[in-house]
Every structure is written in C-alpha cells, then in structure tokens.
Amino acid sequence: QVQLVESGGGLVQPGGSLRLSCAASGIIFNINRMAWYRQAPGKQRELVASLADGGTPNYADSVKGRFTISRDNARNTVYLQMNSLKQNDTAVYYCKAHDRRIGVSRKYWGQGKQVTDSS
DSSP: OEEEEEEOOEEEOTTOOEEEEEEEEESOSOEEEEEEEEEOTTSOOEEEEEEETTSOOEEOTTTTTTEEEEEOTTSSEEEEEEOSOOGGGOEEEEEEEEEEETTEEEEEEOOOEEEEEOO
16 A cells, blocks of 8 residues: 655744645555645645646645645655745645556545644
8 A cells, every 4th residue: 555644834924935745655556646635623624736647736726826736756755835824724734645556546645734824
C-alpha cells in the first residue's frame, strides 16, 4: 500500500505564507492524481486544489491566485504553496493520492496538518 506523510503547517500571521508537503512511499504503481483538502471545525471537508498527470491544476475559487499545487520530478510528492493567508484558511489540511493499477484506482489520505491564521 501507499503511505502519505505530510509536513509543514503551523501558525502564520495574516498575509503570511506557508508550504505544505506530502510525500508518498510504499508500493506505488502510478499516482496519477494528487490533491489537497481541508476541513475546518464543524465544517465539511472541501477540495482545495488538485493536479492530475498531464493536466492543469484545479483550485477552489476561495484559494485561486493565492495557492499553488505542484509535484516533484519523481511524482511522489505534492506541495501546496500557500500565500496571502486569511483567517478562513484555518483548517486541517489533508493530502490525497490516487494510485492506479490495471484499471483500479486506490485512494490514500495523509494524516492532516494544522494550518492556523493568527487573525
């Protein structure tokens, strides 16, 4: 199976920047999609950004122009660069990976990292 380990997060002043990382390890066949979700207390988990192989990044309207999703050359790590952080960005951020083998896509989740805007 695949394990996703997130790093980064923390307390940031309003307007500050932060980068989250999510590294995949284990038995990987083809991670063809990676994404970031977030969940604030009392709210549903929502998609923040996603990136599929050969595709263009997809962003929630609330973060478009401020956040950037990217992957490294090995395609086993996804990053989320977060700029101009706002109060409503405060949430636990989870990475998600789709690992595809012979027509079956398995979904894996990271453990989540807290991001807090100190406004």
